[in-house]
Amino acid sequence: MGVLRNILNSRSDKGGNFFSVLYKILGFKPKNILHYRKAFTHRSLNIKDEKGNAVSFERLEFLGDAMLSAVIASHLFKAVPGGNEGYLTKMRSKVVSRKHLNELGKDLKLIDHVQTNIPKDQFGANIHGNLFEALIGAIYLDRGYKYCKRFIYERVIDPYVDIEQLEGQVISYKSLFIEWCQKEKREFDFEVYEDTGNDEIKHFAVKLRLDDKVVAKARATSKKKAEEKTAKRAYYALQNKIT
Amino acid sequence: MGVLRNILNSRSDKGGNFFSVLYKILGFKPKNILHYRKAFTHRSLNIKDEKGNAVSFERLEFLGDAMLSAVIASHLFKAVPGGNEGYLTKMRSKVVSRKHLNELGKDLKLIDHVQTNIPKDQFGANIHGNLFEALIGAIYLDRGYKYCKRFIYERVIDPYVDIEQLEGQVISYKSLFIEWCQKEKREFDFEVYEDTGNDEIKHFAVKLRLDDKVVAKARATSKKKAEEKTAKRAYYALQNKIT
CATH class of the missing domain: 1.10.1520.10 (Ribonuclease III domain)
Structure with a gap:
């Protein structure tokens, strides 16, 4: 050397x-x-x-x-x-x-x-x-x-x-889920509705359908959060198929 | 936990x-x-x-x-x-x-x-x-x-x-070079001939042409070794283009 x-x-x-x-x-x-x-x-x-x-x-x-x-x-x-x-x-x-x-x-x-x-x-x-x-x-x-x-x-x-920024902005479970549906040519629908119930602050609920079957539901304080939560649940429920 | x-x-x-x-x-x-x-x-x-x-x-x-x-x-x-x-x-x-x-x-x-x-x-x-x-x-x-x-x-x-086994059997410079030529649609030719000269044991020489231009030459004790040596020289000479 x-x-x-x-x-x-x-x-x-x-x-x-x-x-x-x-x-x-x-x-x-x-x-x-x-x-x-x-x-x-x-x-x-x-x-x-x-x-x-x-x-x-x-x-x-x-x-x-x-x-x-x-x-x-x-x-x-x-x-x-x-x-x-x-x-x-x-x-x-x-x-x-x-x-x-x-x-x-x-x-x-x-x-x-x-x-x-x-x-x-x-x-x-x-x-x-x-x-x-x-x-x-x-x-x-x-x-x-x-x-x-x-x-x-x-x-x-x-x-x-x-991490939160990466999770929120860069990758969302919703986008991962949608990506998968598009690739697999599957139909999906995020049904969002107000569902505050007995809570003090306004809540939203989401029903996620895959080919007309409800595969996940979730509630949260914003539409976006509720969708993300639902997609995350669906993502893990379907993870064998998705990844 | x-x-x-x-x-x-x-x-x-x-x-x-x-x-x-x-x-x-x-x-x-x-x-x-x-x-x-x-x-x-x-x-x-x-x-x-x-x-x-x-x-x-x-x-x-x-x-x-x-x-x-x-x-x-x-x-x-x-x-x-x-x-x-x-x-x-x-x-x-x-x-x-x-x-x-x-x-x-x-x-x-x-x-x-x-x-x-x-x-x-x-x-x-x-x-x-x-x-x-x-x-x-x-x-x-x-x-x-x-x-x-x-x-x-x-x-x-x-x-x-x-390493020697990996280098010899798994990846050879000759195969890397040929791969590159095929991808780039370039013509190549390994011309092998005996060239023992004054050495005691038999030697082979290789001229490697790329589109009819000689880009590398080498000598060794077997045809295979001489080809590999030549391809290695060409690979490094052309490395900006190849990698």
């Missing part, structure tokens, strides 16, 4: 500066800075290691993507105890979407630190997310899963992963 | 037996056996936790799958320093294929310990792999990433992941 270290270090922007840049981004001190140098090395530099293997951030993307998926999976598993496998998978794909990863990489201004032989404005839109994944890969190699997890909590989960 | 623990424990096959079964499968002592009970609970039991969430191994499959992917990714990253992102992704998908996971679950006889209300012979073929994934999820919850990794090394990587 000696020669490679020299090549990578010689490209350092102003010596020790890279260390303080990293410290700021990571929130902890890196141990082996070489992993991070690779995470910011574009293949256009044509750097090879002693065995002739190309050195760039691309391989680290693969590793970082896997670690990110694992940490997000474990978070969602604990945070959404009522979500089944298919639901958790969909939630995760929203969190680790290309669009979201690009935003994360952009926020950290990772592109400012890339070493490249091609002009930075020629990179595609995904450069930001790719660098973000590669950085996570480098963290794993440098400090292991624990620090990876810590970084992902600080930079992704705590600031951005709002 | 008290009530749930009682329900799950009451289904135990002969009391403390489950602990020793687990110890044998895991190779270490489980701390919180409840996670493993869930990993062997089929949804047909209709067990719910205090909040009404269904308890079965299905959610654990999601978690276990993510951990398995992460550990295999980190292994391949280190074991195949010459493989690029696309290559590593393909290698991983071979290791964690449904077929392979089913074999792993079957070898451990996980199905023997499932608690279910439907006859075991009515389970689909994927039950073995699903249980294997769920078990990994339970290990993660019980003992964290480190033990997950240890289990996966002992049960998957050390006995089954032979």
Whole structure:
């Protein structure tokens, strides 16, 4: 690794500066800075290691993507105890979407630190997310899963992963249910009516029919909530068929 | 968790037996056996936790799958320093294929310990792999990433992941190259000829043409090796286009 270290270090922007840049981004001190140098090395530099293997951030993307998926999976598993496998998978794909990863990489201004032989404005839109994944890969190699997890909590989960928002806006059981009906060419109907009964505040009830058979009912304080609750019940009742 | 623990424990096959079964499968002592009970609970039991969430191994499959992917990714990253992102992704998908996971679950006889209300012979073929994934999820919850990794090394990587075999039999650069040509509707030709030169043993050389232009050449001691070497060179030379 000696020669490679020299090549990578010689490209350092102003010596020790890279260390303080990293410290700021990571929130902890890196141990082996070489992993991070690779995470910011574009293949256009044509750097090879002693065995002739190309050195760039691309391989680290693969590793970082896997670690990110694992940490997000474990978070969602604990945070959404009522979500089944298919639901958790969909939630995760929203969190680790290309669009979201690009935003994360952009926020950290990772592109400012890339070493490249091609002009930075020629990179595609995904450069930001790719660098973000590669950085996570480098963290794993440098400090292991624990620090990876810590970084992902600080930079992704705590600031951005709002379960209620994900549940409400991004995926609803109603939309999952409707999607399934359309795919399976089944008829459905959400019948909504006021049903306050003896409650103090206004309530709504929903009857959900699938091919004219009532498959679920629920009551709640808004039409939207009642529909969602009904769809959720139907979703779980039919889960063998739906997922 | 008290009530749930009682329900799950009451289904135990002969009391403390489950602990020793687990110890044998895991190779270490489980701390919180409840996670493993869930990993062997089929949804047909209709067990719910205090909040009404269904308890079965299905959610654990999601978690276990993510951990398995992460550990295999980190292994391949280190074991195949010459493989690029696309290559590593393909290698991983071979290791964690449904077929392979089913074999792993079957070898451990996980199905023997499932608690279910439907006859075991009515389970689909994927039950073995699903249980294997769920078990990994339970290990993660019980003992964290480190033990997950240890289990996966002992049960998957050390006995089954032979890089050379994966490289040679499962994916070859030649097949990757040919796949790409077919997709892109490009013409290719592997021209093989004897070229022993001054060597003591017989050698073969290969000229690989893409649309009549020679894009790579290589020599080796067998026709197959020479073709593979040539395809690998072409693959890396064209990697911007291929991946």
